[in-house]
Amino acid sequence: MPQPESGRVRPVTLVTVARHARVHVSTASRALSDNPSGVGADTVRRVRELAAALGYRRDVRAAGLRTGTSRLVGVLVPRLTDLGLATIYDSIDLAASEAGYGTVVANTRDDDRHRKIRIDAMLSRGIDGIIIGDAHLGDTAAYELKQRGVPYVLVMRRLEGHPSVTTDDYRGGQLAAEHLLQRGHRRVGVVAGDQLASTGRERTLGFRRTFEAAGFPVADGYVVDSEFSTNAGLHAGSALMNLADPPTAIFAVHDLIALGVMGAIRDAGLKLGTEVALVGYNDxxxxxxxxxxxxxISSDLSRMGRLSFDLLMNTINGQPVESMLLDPLLVPRATTLGRYEP
Incomplete structure (x- = not known):
């Protein structure tokens, strides 16, 4: 290929691809687009193979100017150090890439002020839609996006009246309670997470109502609110272990919280799985x-992320959407399968 005097290789153009494929430039452009309508499958395959062989790179920004889209999706998370949300984001990014989209992720720290700043920054880049992974009661972000006509979907957490993809967290709390009841536990504690987040609130509610229905209500003093972090789990678990009659089992509404609770059980000089049982969430x-x-309690986080992207694409394309609830699954392991006897 000829080179300019600077020695730098000229980028391969669409005209070059069309010439090698022996098609009109407009045909080559349609064949390389996300929706190659009006072009035969053999031609699409030939043009794309030649484009790859020649090293042609489609200018997504220019395509966006022509189509009025940025081919970018924003993703809001409280913090990417949360392994559950990191897993969800990874699957969103993969699904977006396969669809010819890029993603922009931002940590909001579960703080309204940070969330507003991050949303404004995303909108200034002309993103096509936003996936919200940090929704909570009192948060107005989803309402504001709706009023501004910005396509959006909630993931992991849900709010009434807004499209979302989540696990059935109430049922997940029930599964944890049923398992501990079957193992003979009657005096139990809950590290409940943030009760403004549907994940903390619904998991806790499902658990407590199941114990209450079985005749063993969980007293308020055995339920400790917390952040969704290991350090918060350590402090909350220590509070439960320091009760006059500490629980024989604890339900932590997030695996990261459960890690901290493990430390509290250790510090209390008790054996995990035999003297004190523990159930986490998200697997x-x-x-x-x-x-x-x-x-x-297992949540299919990867599927959750992919479905949230699909739902957002339907919203962007003006199609009707409905919220999705994925089924949780109990995965029993050693922290509850010891030889505890009531």
Whole structure:
């Protein structure tokens, strides 16, 4: 290929691809687009193979100017150090890439002021839609996006009246309670997470109502609110272990919280899984590999992320959408399967 005097290789143009494929430039352009309507499958395959072989790179920004889209999706998360949300984001990014989109992710720290700044920054880039992973009661972000006509979808957490993809967290709390009841536990504690987030609120509610229906209500003093972090789990777990009659089992509404609770049980001089049982939530990859493998409620986080992107694409395309609830699954392991006897 000829080179300019600077020695730099000229980028391959669409005209070059069309010439090699022996088609009109407009045909080559349609064949390389996300919707190659009006072009035969053989031609699409030939043009794309030649484009790849020649090293042609489509100018997505220019395509966006022509189509009125940026081919970018924003993703809001409280913090990417949360392994559950990191897993969700990874699947969103993969689904977006396969659809010819890019993603922009931002940490909001579950703070309204930070959230507004991040949303404004995303909108200034002309993104096509936003996936919200940090929704909570009192948050107005979803309402404001709706009023501004910005396509959006909630993931992991849900709010009434807004499209979302989540696990059935109330049912997940029930599964944790049923398992501990079957194992003979009657005096139990809950590290409940943030009650303004649907994940903390609904998991806790499902758990407490199941114990109440069985005739063993969980007293308020045995329910400790917390952040969704390991350090918060340590402090909340210590509070439960320091009760006059500490619980024989604890439900932590997030696996990261459960890790901290493990430390509290250790510090109390008790044996995890035999003297004190523990159930987490989300079944992160680390749950099965801990020295004492963690019983957890499994959420299909990867599927959740992919479905949230699909739902957002339907919203962007003006199609009707409905919220999705994925089924949770109890995964029993050593932290509840010891030889506890009531």
């Amino acid at each position: 992160l990859d680390l749950a099965a590999t801990l020295p004492v493998p963690l019983t957890s």
